[in-house]
Amino acid sequence: xxxxxxxxxxxxxxxxxxxxxxxxxxxxxxxxxxxxxxxxxxxxxxxxxxxxxxxxxxxxxxxxxxxxxxxxxxxxxxxxxxxxxxxxxxxxxxxxxxxxxxxxxxxxxxxxxxxxxxxxxxxxxxxxxxxxxxxxxxxxxxxxxxxxxxxxxxxxxxxxxxxxxxxxxxxxxxxxxxxxxxxxxxxxxxxxxxxxxxxxxxxxxxxxxxxxxxxxxxxxxxxxxxxxxxxxxxxxxxxxxxxxxxxxxxxxxxxxxxxxxxxxxxxxxxxxxxxxxxxxxxxxxxxxxxxxxxxxxxxxxxxxxxxxxxxxxxxxxxxxxxxxxxxxxxxxxxxxxxxxxxxxxxxxxxxxxxxxxxxxxxxxxxxxxxxxxxxxxxxxxxxxxxxxxxxxxxxxxxxxxxxxxxxxxxxxxxxxxxxxxxxxxxxxxxxxxxxxxxx
Amino acid sequence: xxxxxxxxxxxxxxxxxxxxxxxxxxxxxxxxxxxxxxxxxxxxxxxxxxxxxxxxxxxxxxxxxxxxxxxxxxxxxxxxxxxxxxxxxxxxxxxxxxxxxxxxxxxxxxxxxxxxxxxxxxxxxxxxxxxxxxxxxxxxxxxxxxxxxxxxxxxxxxxxxxxxxxxxxxxxxxxxxxxxxxxxxxxxxxxxxxxxxxxxxxxxxxxxxxxxxxxxxxxxxxxxxxxxxxxxxxxxxxxxxxxxxxxxxxxxxxxxxxxxxxxxxxxxxxxxxxxxxxxxxxxxxxxxxxxxxxxxxxxxxxxxxxxxxxxxxxxxxxxxxxxxxxxxxxxxxxxxxxxxxxxxxxxxxxxxxxxxxxxxxxxxxxxxxxxxxxxxxxxxxxxxxxxxxxxxxxxxxxxxxxxxxxxxxxxxxxxxxxxxxxxxxxxxxxxxxxxxxxx
Numbered sequence: 001x002x003x004x005x006x007x008x009x010x011x012x013x014x015x016x017x018x019x020x021x022x023x024x025x026x027x028x029x030x031x032x033x034x035x036x037x038x039x040x041x042x043x044x045x046x047x048x049x050x051x052x053x054x055x056x057x058x059x060x061x062x063x064x065x066x067x068x069x070x071x072x073x074x075x076x077x078x079x080x081x082x083x084x085x086x087x088x089x090x091x092x093x094x095x096x097x098x099x100x101x102x103x104x105x106x107x108x109x110x111x112x113x114x115x116x117x118x119x120x121x122x123x124x125x126x127x128x129x130x131x132x133x134x135x136x137x138x139x140x141x142x143x144x145x146x147x148x149x150x151x152x153x154x155x156x157x158x159x160x161x162x163x164x165x166x167x168x169x170x171x172x173x174x175x176x177x178x179x180x181x182x183x184x185x186x187x188x189x190x191x192x193x194x195x196x197x198x199x200x201x202x203x204x205x206x207x208x209x210x211x212x213x214x215x216x217x218x219x220x221x222x223x224x225x226x227x228x229x230x231x232x233x234x235x236x237x238x239x240x241x242x243x244x245x246x247x248x249x250x251x252x253x254x255x256x257x258x259x260x261x262x263x264x265x266x267x268x269x270x271x272x273x274x275x276x277x278x279x280x281x282x283x284x285x286x287x288x289x290x291x292x293x294x295x296x297x298x299x300x301x302x303x304x305x306x307x308x309x310x311x312x313x314x315x316x317x318x319x320x321x322x323x324x325x326x327x328x329x330x331x332x333x334x335x336x337x338x339x340x341x342x343x344x345x346x347x348x349x350x351x352x353x354x355x356x357x358x359x360x361x362x363x364x365x366x367x368x369x370x371x372x373x374x375x376x377x378x379x380x381x382x383x384x385x386x387x388x389x390x391x392x393x394x395x396x397x398x399x400x401x402x403x404x405x406x407x408x409x410x411x412x413x414x415x416x417x418x419x420x421x422x423x424x425x426x427x428x429x430x431x432x433x434x435x436x437x438x439x
Numbered sequence: 440x441x442x443x444x445x446x447x448x449x450x451x452x453x454x455x456x457x458x459x460x461x462x463x464x465x466x467x468x469x470x471x472x473x474x475x476x477x478x479x480x481x482x483x484x485x486x487x488x489x490x491x492x493x494x495x496x497x498x499x500x501x502x503x504x505x506x507x508x509x510x511x512x513x514x515x516x517x518x519x520x521x522x523x524x525x526x527x528x529x530x531x532x533x534x535x536x537x538x539x540x541x542x543x544x545x546x547x548x549x550x551x552x553x554x555x556x557x558x559x560x561x562x563x564x565x566x567x568x569x570x571x572x573x574x575x576x577x578x579x580x581x582x583x584x585x586x587x588x589x590x591x592x593x594x595x596x597x598x599x600x601x602x603x604x605x606x607x608x609x610x611x612x613x614x615x616x617x618x619x620x621x622x623x624x625x626x627x628x629x630x631x632x633x634x635x636x637x638x639x640x641x642x643x644x645x646x647x648x649x650x651x652x653x654x655x656x657x658x659x660x661x662x663x664x665x666x667x668x669x670x671x672x673x674x675x676x677x678x679x680x681x682x683x684x685x686x687x688x689x690x691x692x693x694x695x696x697x698x699x700x701x702x703x704x705x706x707x708x709x710x711x712x713x714x715x716x717x718x719x720x721x722x723x724x725x726x727x728x729x730x731x732x733x734x735x736x737x738x739x740x741x742x743x744x745x746x747x748x749x750x751x752x753x754x755x756x757x758x759x760x761x762x763x764x765x766x767x768x769x770x771x772x773x774x775x776x777x778x779x780x781x782x783x784x785x786x787x788x789x790x791x792x793x794x795x796x797x798x799x800x801x802x803x804x805x806x807x808x809x810x811x812x813x814x815x816x817x818x819x820x821x822x823x824x825x826x827x828x829x830x831x832x833x834x835x836x837x838x839x840x841x842x843x844x845x846x847x848x849x850x851x852x853x854x855x856x857x858x859x860x861x862x863x864x865x866x867x868x869x870x871x872x873x874x875x876x877x878x
Contacts, residue, residue, distance in 0.1 A: 015710035016684065017566075017658065020624060025565040028717040052520055060514035068507035075499035079699035081491055084876040114553045114701075114723045121722045125589075126464040127456075146721040150564075185459060219456065245455065260518035262553075262727040271454035278467040282585045283560045283722075284553045286876045288701040288730055437523045437725045 023130075027149045046399030048386040049367040051195065051342055051439035054314065055258045058307070066301060067294050078293045084281035085273075086112030086265070087292040093299045094265050098251060100234060101227055102241035105267050111276045112287045116225060116252040116264030117143055120188075122279045123221055123248055123266065124151045127185045133177050135187040137165055139345070139374030139383070141195045141223065143439060144188055148376075154182065155376040162336065164201030165189060167208040174216050186219040192235050193226040193341025195439055196374045196385035200339055203236045210242045225252040225264075225439065228308050230340035231316040245269050253295055254439075255342075256308050261291035315342070321393035322386060325400035330407060335386075342389035342439075345371075347382060348407065351414035354384045357406060366402040462569075466588045485838030487825040488806040490634065490781055490878035493753065494697045497746070505740060506733050517732045523720035524712075525551030525704070526731040532738045533704050537690060539673060540666055541680035544706050550715045551726045555664060555691040555703030556582055561718045562625075562660055562687055562705065563590045572616050572623040576604055578784070578813030578822070580634045580662065582878060583627055587815075593621065594815040601775065603640030604628060606647035613655050625658040631674050632665040632780025634878055635813050635824035639778055642675045649681045664691040664703075664878065667747050669779035670755040684708050692734055693878075694781075695747050700730035754781070760832035761825060764839035769846060774825075781828035781878075784810075786821060787846065790853035793823045796845060805841040 041047070070078055085091070091107040098105065113119040120143075128134060130152035136144065138157030148155050156177065159169040170187070177184050189209070191201035201209070213220050222239045240249040252264035268276055280287075298304065319338060326335055326346070335346040348354060354370035361367060371383025386403075388396055480486070509517055524530070530546040537544065552558040559582075567573060569591035575583065577596030587594050595616065598608040609626070616623050628648070630640035640648070652659050661678045679688040691703035707715055719726075737743065758777060765774055765785070774785040787793060793809040800806060810822025825842075827835055 017708070017711060020566060020656075020658065021714070022564065022566055022568045022571070022624075024568075025714055025718075028565070028714055028721065055518050056515050058514065058518065060511055063514065063518075064507040064510035067510055068503040071503035071506055072500055075497065075502065076495050077699075079494050079497065079502075079697035081693075081698045081877045114557075114727075117724045118553075118722060125461065126467070127459060127461055129461045129463075132461070143721075143724060150718065150721045185461075217459075219459065254520075258518035259520045260516075260727060260729040262723060262725070262730075269456070272456060275460070275464055275467055279464075279589065281876050282467065282582075282589045283557060284701060285556045285582060285878075286701070288553075288727060289699040290730065290733075291700075291727055294729075437720050438520045439724075 024150055024152055027152055029146070029149065045362065045365045045367055046391060046395055046402065047367045048388070048391070048396070048399050048403070049369045050390060051387055052390045053255050053259065053342075054390055057310065057314065058258060059302070062302070063298065066297050070293055070297055074293065078290045080289060082286040082289040082292065084286050085277045086110065086287060087289060087296060090292045090296040093296055094251070094267075097299075098249065098267060101224065101238040101249075103238055103244075103249065103267060105244070109267055109270060109273050111266045111268065111273055111280065112292060113264050113266065113280060114284060114287055115254060115259070115262045116223065116250040116266070117147075118280070118283070119250050119264055119266040119276070120144060120221065120223065121147050122276050122283070123186075124148060124153070126272070126275045126279055127219065128153045131183075133182045133184040135170070135173055135184065135218070136376070137189060137194065137197070139196055139371060139380055140188065141190060141439065142369075142373045144223070145374070145376055148188075153185075157375060157377065157379075160194070160197060160199065162199050163205060164191060164194065164199055165205065165209055167205055167212060170209060171212050174212065174218065178216075184216070184218050186221050187213055188221045188223065189239070190223045191239060192224055193229065193338055194343070195226070195341070196343050196345050196369070196371070198336035198338035198341065198344045200236065206236060206239060207242060210239050210246065214243055214246050220247040221250065222247050223250045225250075225255050226341035227251075228256050229312055229315060231312055231319065232339060240267060248272060256311070257295065257298060257304070261288065261295060263287065263291050263295050312340070315340070315389060318388040318391075318393055318396060319344075321396045322388040322400065325397040329400050329404035332411070333407070342387050344386050344388070346384050346386055348384065349411055350382075351418065352407065352410045353381050355381055357410050360409070361403060361406045364402050364406045366399045366406070368403065463589055463591055466591055468585070468588065484801065484804045484806055485830060485834055485841065486806045487827070487830070487835070487838050487842070488808050489829060490826055491829045492694050492698065492781075493829055496749065496753065497697060498741070501741070502737065505736050509732055509736055513732065517729045519728060521725040521728040521731065523725050524716045525549065525726060526728060526735060529731045529735040532735055533690070533706075536738070537688065537706060540663065540677040540688075542677055542683075542688060542706060544683070548706055548709060548712050550705045550707065550712055550719065551731060552703050552705065552719060553723060553726055554693060554698070554701045555662065555689040555705070556586075557719070557722070558689050558703055558705040558715070559583060559627075559660065559662065560586050561715050561722070563587060563592070565711070565714045565718055566624045566658065567592045570622075572621045574609070574612055574623065574626040574657070575815070576628060576633065576636070578635055578810060578819055579627065580629060580878065581808075581812045583662070584813070584815055587627075592624075596814060596816065596818075599633070599636060599638065601638050602644060603630060603633065603638055604644065604648055606644055606651060609648060610651050613651065613657065617655075623655070623657050625660050626652055627660045627662065628678070629662045630678060631663055632668065632777055633782070634665070634780070635782050635784050635808070635810070637775035637777035637780065637783045639675065645675060645678060646681060649678050649685065653682055653685050659686040660689065661686050662689045664689075664694050665780035666690075667695050668751055668754060670751055670758065671778060679706060687711060695750070696734065696737060696743070700727065700734055702726065702730050702734050751779070754779070754828060757827040757830075757832055757835055758783075760835045761827040761839065764836040768839050768843035771850070772846070781826050783825050783827070785823050785825055787823065788850055789821075790857065791846065791849045792820050794820055796849050799848070800842060800845045803841050803845045805838045805845070807842065
């Protein structure tokens with residue numbers, strides 16, 4: 001294909017560019033569940049897999065009227081390019097939203113991004129060289145792991161329990177990395193209603209986590225998409241509020257309003273904010289003005305906090321349905337009991353492999369995400385993540401009932417063969433990594 | 440600040456994280472014009488600097504009604520997460536749009552992104568390792584140079600003339616790189632109504648360019664945001680149509696409709712498309728469903744091609760006003776005569792430094808972009824880019840009149856001092872790089 005020796009490429013018939021990709025491109029993983037996805041999205045399958053918020057209860061007629069007014073009266077601005085940092089009135093509104101997390105910030109420290117996913121991508125881009133350590137919880141958000149993988153980070157998991165990240169484990173992980181001569185760039189943490197864990201970092205531990213990172217010069221990335229969706233109380237004080245200069249805080253409208261605009265944000269110390277804006281301008285020029293102005297109008301004209309409170313009640317009801325169904329149908333499992341958010345983290349009976357079980361579960365018309373998706377290192381096969389955000393309570397119950405049938409059959413297999421991988425199946429056939437296009 | 444030797448950081452009081460950034464972060468350049476931007480956007484300044492399309496003539500009332508209907512009837516989908524590749528009906532519509540460029544493609548080879556800027560960012564991410572060569576025209580789009588800089592590419596400019604990229608110059612540049620042992624990853628080119636050059640790659644040269652790249656195994660990135668905005672005829676056959684397997688084609692709704700949704704796309708060979716989807720999912724999960732569905736509805740319910748034709752007439756009128764004003768007021772300059780698009784590339788009289796002149800121009804209430812912004816290597820100070828897309832014809836004329844006064848004063852300075860940098864000014868004070876948040 002090439003006549004120039006210095007630019008020769010091997011390639012294959014399937015992909016002539018195979019030899020041309022950047023090193024980082026080889027770290028992009030295919031979503032093994034994709035082939036399953038058309039099945040999972042069939043209406044007869046109960047999906048306890050996805051992290052899609054339930055937005056059916058939004059006042060769609062009112063929103064439609066509001067957006068129409070926006071385009072009619074301010075369309076030439078809403079349909080135009082914006083600036084890289086974000087639409088000023090929305091930056092202001094975000095400073096009000098984050099006050100619920102105890103954060104007082106000037107609007108100038110906020111950067112608006114294409115979902116908070118892009119904010120995490122940009123933070124990683126400006127901090128992580130290949131081989132740098134990123135500390136994450138064990139388990140951690142699959143979409144974050146995907147970003148860290150793309151930037152060739154050395155991801156180290158740190159133990160959690162029901163009160164969230166364990167300070168002693170964090171201190172030890174840092175010391176181990178330092179002793180091994182590794183360069184730690186940041187701690188990525190989801191303190192509230194963890195994805196996938198469901199637990200919340202206790203108020204008591206928060207100052208310790210902040211203090212440990214401060215002492216070791218480790219930047220904290222605090223990802224808080226579910227923070228306002230606590231069932232019983234306002235959230236614990238954010239890590240950002242405990243050390244504004246040492247924390248980049250990521251927020252999102254995807255769960256408190258809707259993900260369809262892809263509008264999230266970061267609140268960052270000024271020098272980091274400056275770099276985030278430059279990196280975002282290079283990547284996308286500017287975030288969507290239409291999306292930003294629609295959300296700004298919603299926040300100003302609707303009682304958004306009342307809407308959030310109504311979401312809380314709705315998700316609480318679904319969480320309770322999930323807990324009750326687990327008690328009734330899967331007493332041989334254990335699970336976390338969330339105080340908010342979308343997920344519970346279920347420990348399977350010994351010997352069951354969550355990856356190997358998934359195709360069988362889908363055949364039984366129920367879907368989950370294997371725990372292996374939330375680890376960088378292959379662990380997690382003894383866990384599954386169940387989400388209670390999208391299906392209504394009675395469907396959640398039916399999904400857990402179906403899952404219980406599958407687990408029971410797997411347990412019988414384990415008793416027979418000592419494993420739930422059937423003799424005629426290669427373990428590589430199994431499916432674990434969810435399509436990362438939802439949380 | 441740190442107690443762990445292995446993770447010690449220097450930092451400064453201004454930026455405690457200074458020592459922590461990734462190598463690539465140091466390649467993010469600050470927009471020197473930013474401090475001037477508040478001035479430029481004052482209504483009394485005629486800006487011939489920006490690349491904002493004129494969208495005031497869009498049927499805003501009809502669009503408002505269409506979007507309202509979308510949210511009302513399909514809001515639960517439009518406000519939800521989508522998939523990483525893009526909304527299927529819009530992928531289909533894009534295959535129809537690119538037929539105007541002679542491209543026949545299955546929808547599966549299209550990827551929708553946050554503006555075509557993100558598509559270029561992703562292509563660069565998956566192909567360019569630090570030090571890899573990216574060939575670009577001389578001059579080239581400032582926003583592309585910003586991306587290549589962020590990925591630490593070795594950017595090599597290739598000569599253009601009024602018929603666009605010169606095949607012999609391309610061949611020579613490739614041979615020079617190969618002889619120097621460099622690894623060429625791609626040619627980035629804007630064949631139609633070049634930004635900033637204004638010229639169009641001739642139909643005769645297109646097969647040569649494609650052939651040279653094919654022979655040397657160099658991937659072509661064909662960026663075509665202005666392709667449908669030719670004044671006189673449909674565009675020349677795209678490079679993509681001449682070699683579908685060797686070209687990644689980038690398109691955008693920003694100029695043919697509006698930039699406010701930030702929706703662009705790439706058409707790529709299948710293996711590259713697969714990697715683009717994975718990279719996009721890692722970066723943003725999915726593009727905005729609200730934006731995609733709004734555009735899909737627009738394309739299906741409105742006579743979008745008629746709208747494009749009306750844009751052509753409007754921009755032609757502005758281009759003619761610019762040409763006439765240049766003839767009348769700046770006969771001592773030369774400039775390109777565009778057949779479409781937004782820009783003309785003006786050569787200043789000898790001795791004038793476009794960077795040094797800019798603050799004086801803004802004081803005279805007219806703004807442009809210095810040619811230096813469009814080179815990676817400091818060249819371009821003898822050129823300016825003037826855009827005729829945004830101000831109406833009479834304002835364009837007035838802007839050029841003001842500019843002529845500034846140029847005349849500069850010429851007098853050059854005659855007196857042999858330079859237009861005033862004795863009391865450091866040349867580093869001058870301002871050249873535009874805020875990259877518009878084309």
